[in-house]
Amino acid sequence: MGEEFNPSKPIYLQLIERISHQIVRKELSAGEKLPSVREMAISSGVNPNTVQRTYSELERMGIVETRRGQGTFVTEEENILSSLRENLKEKQVIQFINDMREMGYSDREMVEGLQEYLQKEGDTKHD
Amino acid sequence: MIEFKQVSKRYGTKHALKEVSFSLPTGKVIGIIGENGSGKSTTLKLIAGLAKPSSGEILVNGKAASRRISQIVSYLSESDGFYPFFSVGDMVDYSHSQFADFRPEKANEILSFMKLDRSQKIKNLSKGNRGRLKIVLTLARDVPIILMDEPLSGLDPLVRDSIIKGLISFIDIEKQTVLITTHEIEEVEPILDTMVAIKDGRVICIQDVEELRIQEKAGILDWMKKVYQEG
Incomplete structure (x- = not known):
């Protein structure tokens, strides 16, 4: 189920942090597809609504972009x-x-x- | 949507719920929390139409909760009422015969996720596997409301983990609302959207869990320790 979450901090913020770290470590590279909401929910052991909120927030920050019918991708903007x-x-x-x-x-x-x-x-x- | 209007439930002279009014959001995983005997299971039974309120009204998607509400509500009870001479497959087929919205393909998917075999006899299943089978039968229905009364209770950590993963994998959160009563708060906490806190037969709080973390910088367990121990 991956790492445990700190129960007293919003989980979507902790997920944003994890994904950001993965991007900086190049485990997720520019333009790469993120797991689907459900896949991410299962692998991190959280509610799909929380993952949805995480992806929306990352999108608002410009770090990822959602392409209709294709999924969510790491931005390619340097x-x-x-x-x-x-x-x-x-x-x-x-x-x-x-x-x-x-x-x-x-x-x-x-x-x-x-x-x-x-x-x-x-x-x-x-x- | 689930709505309670001035609902009381007495067993003899004992009040399980006292004039409770609330409505619950849809498309969420909702945890009903509280101490033993606080009225959690009673709340689920009332929604499932398995108990009648002493006074007040309960509406589930606009319909009064009665036995017939089982058409739109899937209920997992704390006890298991399996026939011991049934096999796992018999039990799945039986549920299929009872509920028009039961999806056998989905049941098979969840069975293999839970590593259960259709040919196994129920009397030979471990307690953990009986717990898993209950999950299969509850989640295999295309139903808007799923109620789970203590799905993790008395099960070992690996079984609890597989049940939580199964829940995340097989609920369709865009169409389904899930209500769980549990004492295993720490394990369930990451999958809850909303908590309903019950104390002495009254609903003391309905709260988005992420909001709780933002506002109080506390998780459910910390919050409970504070609120329930203040008396």
Whole structure:
């Protein structure tokens, strides 16, 4: 049944997030067909009405388009896909910064911490 | 559409429902939730025409609920009334003979989804497979209203999972409305559009579940803990 949903957050928003991540990871590529509403409902274990709402919302955001009688497809518009990629990055960054600030780290400590970690990771990769 | 108008139901001196009025949306999966003895099963039985209100009126798609309402309502009861000497196939054929809207091809599809075999004798079925068979018989009808009284109760997690998947796969949400009573809230929650909360014979809330998550930042279970424990 795939990953569990957080019951206290709207499921259609969680589905939008999952599909967006799949697009950014290129598991779903530009122009690719999404599963039908029913297929998506079954594979994710949610109500078809919720999937319908997810697809409508994604369509409103321009991320997918519905072609009559054919189904729902990932957009091929490069600017929408690249801004989706930017948005997800920004969201992660904001989340990270907020968490770090809440624990009392300064901006400098965060940046240094990131650089140090990436440096270390780079070193171990080269070994 | 299902409509309750000032409905009360007494068993002896005990009130199961007290002057309840509400109407339910169509094309939704609706969960009826509440504690034991709160009136959930009574509500379904009244809609199915299997119990009569002590006072008030119940309309199902504009018709008063009576025994004849079974023409437009498919009802899954908590108990199973199978003849033990029947085979799975006999039971499917029997349901076919009882309901004009029963679709044998659909029944076969759901049987294979549930990994049930027409030749199996009902007396040899496990409890889980009897639960699955009930789902087959309930969902194989082309009927606008489906009522399920505790479809998951007492079944193991794998069976519960197959029943929920079967529900998603075989209901036609554009034409059908599904009402489920359940205690297994966590498992049913992702497939519910709407919840009807009953407490002490009264409907205390009818709510779109996604709206609940947006407004209260809570799922059904959290909401219930808050509302039911406040007394």
